Amino acid sequence: MTVPNLVEVASLIGDESRAAMLLCLLGGKALPASELARAAHVTPQTASSHLAKMVAGGLLVHESYGRHRYYRLASIEVGLALEALNAVASPKPIRSLRESEESRALRFARTCYDHLAGEVGVALTDKMGELGLVRSQGRDFVVTLNGTQWFREFGIDVEDLGRSRRHFARQCLDWSERRHHMAGALGAALTNRLIELKWVERVPVGRAVRITPSGLMGFKGELGIRFSISGR
Amino acid sequence: MTVPNLVEVASLIGDESRAAMLLCLLGGKALPASELARAAHVTPQTASSHLAKMVAGGLLVHESYGRHRYYRLASIEVGLALEALNAVASPKPIRSLRESEESRALRFARTCYDHLAGEVGVALTDKMGELGLVRSQGRDFVVTLNGTQWFREFGIDVEDLGRSRRHFARQCLDWSERRHHMAGALGAALTNRLIELKWVERVPVGRAVRITPSGLMGFKGELGIRFSISGR
DNA sequence: TGTATAGTTCGATACTAGTCGAATAGATTG
DNA sequence: CAATCTATTCGACTAGTATCGAACTATACA
Numbered sequence: 001m002t003v004p005n006l007v008e009v010a011s012l013i014g015d016e017s018r019a020a021m022l023l024c025l026l027g028g029k030a031l032p033a034s035e036l037a038r039a040a041h042v043t044p045q046t047a048s049s050h051l052a053k054m055v056a057g058g059l060l061v062h063e064s065y066g067r068h069r070y071y072r073l074a075s076i077e078v079g080l081a082l083e084a085l086n087a088v089a090s091p092k093p094i095r096s097l098r099e100s101e102e103s104r105a106l107r108f109a110r111t112c113y114d115h116l117a118g119e120v121g122v123a124l125t126d127k128m129g130e131l132g133l134v135r136s137q138g139r140d141f142v143v144t145l146n147g148t149q150w151f152r153e154f155g156i157d158v159e160d161l162g163r164s165r166r167h168f169a170r171q172c173l174d175w176s177e178r179r180h181h182m183a184g185a186l187g188a189a190l191t192n193r194l195i196e197l198k199w200v201e202r203v204p205v206g207r208a209v210r211i212t213p214s215g216l217m218g219f220k221g222e223l224g225i226r227f228s229i230s231g232r
Numbered sequence: 233m234t235v236p237n238l239v240e241v242a243s244l245i246g247d248e249s250r251a252a253m254l255l256c257l258l259g260g261k262a263l264p265a266s267e268l269a270r271a272a273h274v275t276p277q278t279a280s281s282h283l284a285k286m287v288a289g290g291l292l293v294h295e296s297y298g299r300h301r302y303y304r305l306a307s308i309e310v311g312l313a314l315e316a317l318n319a320v321a322s323p324k325p326i327r328s329l330r331e332s333e334e335s336r337a338l339r340f341a342r343t344c345y346d347h348l349a350g351e352v353g354v355a356l357t358d359k360m361g362e363l364g365l366v367r368s369q370g371r372d373f374v375v376t377l378n379g380t381q382w383f384r385e386f387g388i389d390v391e392d393l394g395r396s397r398r399h400f401a402r403q404c405l406d407w408s409e410r411r412h413h414m415a416g417a418l419g420a421a422l423t424n425r426l427i428e429l430k431w432v433e434r435v436p437v438g439r440a441v442r443i444t445p446s447g448l449m450g451f452k453g454e455l456g457i458r459f460s461i462s463g464r
Numbered sequence: 465t466g467t468a469t470a471g472t473t474c475g476a477t478a479c480t481a482g483t484c485g486a487a488t489a490g491a492t493t494g
Numbered sequence: 495c496a497a498t499c500t501a502t503t504c505g506a507c508t509a510g511t512a513t514c515g516a517a518c519t520a521t522a523c524a
Contacts, residue, residue, distance in 0.1 A: 005315075006255075006321040015512080019239045033471060046513055048472050058320065067470050067521040077319045082238075084316035087309045088290065089238040140372075145337025247482075265501060278483055280502055299491040299500045 005057070012057045013085065017042050018050045021071075022059065027207040028080055028114040029148065030063070030072035079113040109200065110207040112172060115187030116194070120211065120227065124190075125181045127223050134182070141169040141182060151186075154222075155193050161185045236291070243384065244289045245317065249274050253303075258311055259439040260346045262295070262304035310317045311345040311353065337440040341432065344404060344439075347419030348426070351457065352443065356422075357413045359455050366414070373401040373414060383418075386454075387425050393417045 013019055013120055017040040024031060024039045031039075035110070037047035049070055054060040061074045109120035116124065125141075128134045133147035143151065148158045162168055162185075172183035182190065194200045199215030211227055219225040247250055250274040256263060256271045263271075269279035283303055286292040293306045299356075305311055339351040348356065360366045365379035375383065380390045394400055394417075404415035414422065426432045431447030443451070443459055451457040 003363065006317050007248050007251045009246075009321045010242050012239075014239055014243025016239050016244040017512080019242065023238075034469095040513090043514060044471065044475085045515080049512080052472085056426045069471065075320070077316070080312070081316040081320045084309070084313040086238050088307070088313045131462050157275055170446050249482080266499095269501095274482090275484060276501065277485080277503085281482080284502085301501065 008057055009059065009081070009150065012054055012059055013082070015050070016040075017046065018054060019161075021047070021050065022054075022073070022078075022082060023207065025060070025071065025073050026113060026200065027111045028072075029202070030070035032068045032070055036071060073113075076113060096106055105208040105210075106201075109209045109211060111191065111202070111209060112181075112183065112207075114191065115172070115181070115183045116171070116191045117181050117201070120200075120209075121181035123225055123227075124219075124223070127225050128182070131223070136180075140167070140171060140184075141186070143169065143186070155196075156186075156189050158186070161189055189216065200218070240289055241291065241313070242436040244286055245314070247282070248272075249278065250286060253279070253282065253330060253392035254286075254305070254310075254314060255307050257292070257303065257438065258314055258345060259343045259434065260304075260311075261434070264300045264302055268303060287412075288312070305345075309381055315344065337435075337442075341443060343423065343441060343443045344413075344415065345457070346423065347404070347413070347415045347422045348432070348441070349404070349413050352432075352441075353413035355459075357458055359457050360414070363455070368403065368412075370418075372399070373418070374405060375401065375418070387428075388418075388421050390418070394422055 013022060020040040021036040024036060033047055033051055034044060036051065037044045037049045040047060040050070042050075051060065051062070055062060056073075058074055059078050062069050062071045064070075105155075107118055109116065109118045111117065112121070115121070125134075128147070131146075131150075132144055133150050134141040134143050143158050151158050167184040169182055169186040170184035172187070175214040181187070193201075193204070194215070195212065197215075197216045197218065198212055200209045200211050202209050216227060219227060245254060252266040252272040253421070256268060265279055265283055266276060268283065269276045272279060273284070274282075283294070283316075285304075287294060287306075290306055290312050292303050294301050294303045296302075326415065339350055341348065341350045343349065344353070346355070357366075360379070361368065363378075363382075364376055365382050366373040375390050383390050389401050399416040401414055401418040402416035403412040404419070423432075424446070427434070429447075429450065430444055431450045432443050434441050434442045448459060453457060
């Protein structure tokens with residue numbers, strides 16, 4: 001059974017420090033080496049060694065800006081592999097009473113590569129279905145006529161998105177909620193627009209995102225979604 | 233960044249011997265410990281240790297029949313994770329001239345968890361599209377009216393399959409060909425029927441499958457697909 | 465041009481984990 | 495019951511690798 005470098009990829013992910021870095025990058029942002037070192041709780045030397053290995057293994061790519069070196073996931077396949085591993089690793093969304101703030105925030109709202117996941121992602125997706133803006137079809141969502149207009153008013157041109165080579169509006173099952181949220185080009189565009197409108201904002205490090213006060217009002221006014229305590 | 237046991241899962245897969253065993257089991261069959269030991273080229277003791285770890289880690293489950301102990305993948309998520317890792321590991325389907333018989337056979341025809349993949353899987357899927365039996369729709373295939381009748385004549389009740397909770401006819405992108413083949417309930421049913429008809433047969437170990445002589449004739453007569461040398 | 469900062473390379477250390485030989489536990493067969 | 499086969503447990507050996515201190519390179523800033 002001569003296998004390709006599957007083993008190499010898996011063992012790269014199978015290290016505490018490297019996995020921490022990868023999960024940080026799962027948000028889609030590129031981060032400098034120093035920040036990844038902090039996230040993994042290791043010294044810069046150690047981090048550098050890990051980063052070099054992950055680049056060699058095809059998991060990461062880097063670009064230099066001045067004396068900083070920004071690392072990001074090499075491809076969307078890497079993100080998908082991480083999510084797939086997570087799905088194996090967590091078949092038990094037991095909400096322990098004493099869970100960390102960190103994981104609560106993650107479960108409430110986070111990015112899944114480039115679109116919104118967690119309770120917020122699911123609630124948003126559900127509401128769009130409820131309002132008849134989108135409709136589930138197999139593994140995808142399709143946008144209704146009403147939806148096309150709503151997205152246009154919201155600042156997203158559905159026609160344009162449809163022309164990209166990317167999957168238009170795929171259903172993505174995440175590990176915390178056990179329901180679907182919107183991924184694909186539409187999911188990414190929606191997320192970008194929400195950030196642009198400052199309804200949600202990325203937190204400095206990691207994949208968690210926050211709902212802003214104006215976001216709270218916006219979600220309630222535009223879509224009729226009430227979030228409790230903005231996730232904390 | 234407190235992560236679940238993602239690291240554990242990845243590091244379990246990230247070992248040469250264990251990966252060999254997992255890929256053997258990716259065919260969907262349950263195999264006894266001794267066979268897995270042979271496949272991984274390790275002693276039974278070593279294999280036993282690995283198997284125990286993979287069971288503890290939620291990758292495998294086992295059932296005992298007499299003095300044999302059969303192991304299989306614990307869930308479809310495990311298979312999906314393996315495929316996702318493979319997609320990261322092999323972004324380069326360079327067909328080297330001196331590739332092994334083994335990988336040639338694999339690329340020609342293999343099972344992807346429980347449905348047919350490789351050249352044969354893709355050719356079959358393509359032809360069904362060409363003949364107007366199925367039609368691509370987003371991430372899925374839908375069966376046409378003609379298709380429904382064809383499948384009935386072939387021994388598959390499409391209506392029945394549609395009632396299962398499983399995805400009906402998902403498009404699955406495999407690593408060797410870079411095109412889609414049919415997965416989901418319909419893909420699995422089709423594969424089972426082909427084995428039942430003895431058009432294809434599993435090889436004793438691993439994921440590769442063979443086209444039988446009657447299969448060669450059947451594929452040509454029923455669907456107009458000509459396979460060259462039955463993969464070897 | 466000197467100094468601080470970001471990042472890497474090198475070398476030494478320590479720990480983890482894969483491996484197999486030997487022995488043991490069940491199950492099957494004659 | 496003895497012989498045989500499958501599979502596991504235990505113990506010892508070994509190799510691979512994550513880690514950090516120290517030194518080095520390169521960029522930025524004053």
